[in-house]
Amino acid sequence: MSRNASLTPLPGSCAACAVRPFALFRVVPQARVGEIARVRSGVRLVRAGEAIHDSIFTLYAGWAFSWTATPDGRRQVLDFHLPGDLVERSEDGAEVEALTDASFCILARDRLCDFMGRDPGLAMSYAEGLTRDRARLRERLTSLGRRDAAGRVAHLLLELHGRLMRRGGADARGAAVPLKQAHLADALGLSVEHANRALAAMRKDGIATLNKGRLEILDREALEDMAGWSGPAQPGVLARTLAV
Amino acid sequence: MSRNASLTPLPGSCAACAVRPFALFRVVPQARVGEIARVRSGVRLVRAGEAIHDSIFTLYAGWAFSWTATPDGRRQVLDFHLPGDLVERSEDGAEVEALTDASFCILARDRLCDFMGRDPGLAMSYAEGLTRDRARLRERLTSLGRRDAAGRVAHLLLELHGRLMRRGGADARGAAVPLKQAHLADALGLSVEHANRALAAMRKDGIATLNKGRLEILDREALEDMAGWSGPAQPGVLARTLAV
DNA sequence: CGCGGTATTGAAACGCATCAAAACCCGTGG
DNA sequence: CCACGGGTTTTGATGCGTTTCAATACCGCG
Structure with a gap:
């Protein structure tokens, strides 16, 4: 049944x-x-x-x-x-x-x-x-x-992976993550379409995939970069304050 | 000194x-x-x-x-x-x-x-x-x-006013609110310029002003509307689900 | 009077939403 | 076994809200 x-x-x-x-x-x-x-x-x-x-x-x-x-x-x-x-x-x-x-x-x-x-x-x-x-x-x-859309998605995936990891529900390569794209979108203040595009980009670049209830982390470093701030240069607060 | x-x-x-x-x-x-x-x-x-x-x-x-x-x-x-x-x-x-x-x-x-x-x-x-x-x-x-920029600003102002009110630090018409526009912007994920434009619109419409460390609420109802969701119609979840 | 921080305004560029439609996936029933 | 249907994912085109960049105005204070 x-x-x-x-x-x-x-x-x-x-x-x-x-x-x-x-x-x-x-x-x-x-x-x-x-x-x-x-x-x-x-x-x-x-x-x-x-x-x-x-x-x-x-x-x-x-x-x-x-x-x-x-x-x-x-x-x-x-x-x-x-x-x-x-x-x-x-x-x-x-x-x-x-x-x-x-x-x-x-x-x-x-x-x-x-x-x-x-x-x-x-x-x-x-x-x-x-x-x-x-x-x-x-x-x-x-x-x-x-954060921009890609960063938001990356960050949330890393957060969930970390939480699962800590309670033994994941290994370093991935985890069971039963979210639909609509859940991601509604958590991150994005439209479903745009959340999809962000995931598609991550997949294309071989960084991570979210499919059939499973998260696969292919390139953790790149994923963390994406979740940090993708912005250019990143001079750091002090440097920025002192510049100009 | x-x-x-x-x-x-x-x-x-x-x-x-x-x-x-x-x-x-x-x-x-x-x-x-x-x-x-x-x-x-x-x-x-x-x-x-x-x-x-x-x-x-x-x-x-x-x-x-x-x-x-x-x-x-x-x-x-x-x-x-x-x-x-x-x-x-x-x-x-x-x-x-x-x-x-x-x-x-x-x-x-x-x-x-x-x-x-x-x-x-x-x-x-x-x-x-x-x-x-x-x-x-x-x-x-x-x-x-x-929420859009105007809604975010309206909501934050109402939140702060409520908190101050509860501890006797405000009256219904306004309160001492020492925020700079940069604080608003950085709290709400907006640029300073756009936060400014949102405040300017509220002022022009006689809804509220934030000036020299003081918040004045001129039209609370309109402010609450703005903080609700400005979107059109607002059919409600159920109506929306049933529609179409 | 001039200075530094803050507020304001304008124009251009960009990210994301929205709308629309097609592709896909899977469970269901013929 | 295959056609059907609903939910989900994907892709594309267009428009809007917001950011960014660049100036200018403002204000309290030394």
Whole structure:
């Protein structure tokens, strides 16, 4: 019946959870893993494209993303969520949607707060996650503000590759990246057509390809150059200030 | 000797601090205000344009902003900091700079962590701040991704006005907003010239003015329209999906 | 009065959006 | 097995918003 990848079931116990080493509860020592169960209020499996309405959860398998609609019917992708990420719906109108078939653990906010109140390390882990989110948004803001289309695409691909790499979901040559070009475009403030052209250029130059849900990095150095600033010369701030 | 606004001295005691109601320590009850002193490692006064190297501080008076340089010598403003804001330098190369003459309380990270470990409410206050930062960045990301120049300027002015309003630093008609056009431009991914043209248009249409460090809102409704999406018709997502 | 930083204005060039259409891919059903 | 259909990717042509470059005007201050 499922014409799609099967929905990965979750492990019964948090102790065996494959993503916990990268997730909010990574700081909980083995001896107290049992307490996590009291914070979990359930699990859920969703299909690609479905909206997710749970207000806090940690993604176990699959990708998701947060986005907002603009009054003229376009959308802005705010962030991509990978396995192990804690996702928290914010009060503002942002939506969370499964990008692939996905499964996750729903958390109970009040019980999570209790736990964090008793365990400062957990509170710090939570804060670290927020800080990482913020750092990522700052980078992406810089992308949209100051990079051209090719640089934005290159930068986002490198960001995703790095995040996957850190949690063992990629090797140096590439990774499973199930994004459509429309996701890229909506995350980077580009039209789908232009995102396509940027990808086409990268492919033609043998730098990287994104195809059938897989990212291949053919020339990492060139990709990093592209994500840096392609601009000419690059004298550096000081030199530029002193020049003239 | 100072050709600039005087550097506002800080109050001796946190109990009397004018910005504490809006700051990290707002949650500390009067009876325990004394404990805050142990977290403060000093105060500092800086002039407009000076870089700030302290890693965590709460701004007491004046504005600051965080920014990164791009290899080609431009800059991206990541966030503006207002009195009461907790500012934390991140590991990435972002700089923090005083936008006006400013004064702030420097905090000791380890002692702050201790305090948060003992006081879950304080930890929550910290997390709230991070969450607000993130929400603001998301909004700005949406701006850069999907709004045109006029919309970006309008949106940022409204954001700043709202933040100032909430802490009693503005009235409905306007506020002190010491930004140069270059700050606006660098925050919004625009050239200075174009930011100027956007402001000029707003002025000509009697919507708002930004002049000599003061923002005047002449027609809030029009300003909000401009910050929404100026696009035509605005059928709404559903209507648009169903159309055709 | 003159200077440096800031704001303003104009003209030309460019990157990206938009519109339109074709190619492609894959699952579905005849 | 092949034709069909919807979603996605690709390609091309045209227009607009913004950048860039170049001057000029402005303003507070020494």
